[in-house]
Amino acid sequence: RKEVEQDPGPFNVPEGATVAFNCTYSNSASQSFFWYRQDCRKEPKLLMSVYSSGNEDGRFTAQLNRASQYISLLIRDSKLSDSATYLCVVNPNTGNQFYFGTGTSLTVIP
Amino acid sequence: GAVVSQHPSRVICKSGTSVKIECRSLDFQATTMFWYRQFPKQSLMLMATSNEGSKATYEQGVEKDKFLINHASLTLSTLTVTSAHPEDSSFYICSATNKRAAFFGQGTRLTVV
Numbered sequence: 024r025k026e027v028e029q030d031p032g033p034f035n036v037p038e039g040a041t042v043a044f045n046c047t048y049s050n051s052a053s054q055s056f057f058w059y060r061q062d063c064r065k066e067p068k069l070l071m072s073v074y075s076s077g078n079e080d081g082r083f084t085a086q087l088n089r090a091s092q093y094i095s096l097l098i099r100d101s102k103l104s105d106s107a108t109y110l111c112v113v114n115p116n117t118g119n120q121f122y123f124g125t126g127t128s129l130t131v132i133p
Numbered sequence: 134g135a136v137v138s139q140h141p142s143r144v145i146c147k148s149g150t151s152v153k154i155e156c157r158s159l160d161f162q163a164t165t166m167f168w169y170r171q172f173p174k175q176s177l178m179l180m181a182t183s184n185e186g187s188k189a190t191y192e193q194g195v196e197k198d199k200f201l202i203n204h205a206s207l208t209l210s211t212l213t214v215t216s217a218h219p220e221d222s223s224f225y226i227c228s229a230t231n232k233r234a235a236f237f238g239q240g241t242r243l244t245v246v
Contacts, residue, residue: 066226066237121235125176
């Protein structure tokens with residue numbers, strides 16, 4: 024079983040829509056969780072960390088469900104500029120290695 | 134500013150030559166760095182884990198003699214693609230972590246002609 028699994032999509036949504044991505048992780052002892060964004064032909068960049076209590080940054084909300092071992096990312100009022108691949112990242116705290124999901128592709132359509 | 138710097142960003146080389154890619158952590162010391170490869174429209178694939186002062190750990194299917202990794206200091210890891218072939222053309226990205234998050238270099242787009 025993979026450390027981190029994501030639905031690759033693609034998700035094609037109209038501008039202004041709300042879209043949610045889920046990601047599951049296999050190691051129940053994992054401590055740190057993140058969402059990264061990768062634009063085409065660029066390196067991944069940290070979008071937000073995911074805290075146990077959930078956290079919100081503008082139109083983006085991240086949630087952690089430890090019981091079901093998944094994290095989610097909600098994007099409200101989608102903008103064209105949100106089009107990218109969103110990577111779920113987990114640090115199981117067994118070392119410095121971070122495990123990446125395959126990414127979920129989002130395209131926001133005018 | 135950049136936390137991890139990767140150089141060069143783009144390189145075109147002839148088949149059979151070797152290419153060296155540098156990855157530097159700028160704000161922290163990284164005992165471990167990671168090298169990834171990404172083909173068009175595919176996900177990041179971990180190639181190897183670079184350990185400062187010791188041998189790199191390679192993922193299954195990655196040839197250690199072809200992809201030479203040197204991590205001689207706490208801020209620098211290098212990946213050398215030896216005897217490059219057109220099928221090695223890809224986007225190579227390095228990463229360093231400081232336990233708070235993983236930071237990526239800008240990536241190197243390698244084209245072998």
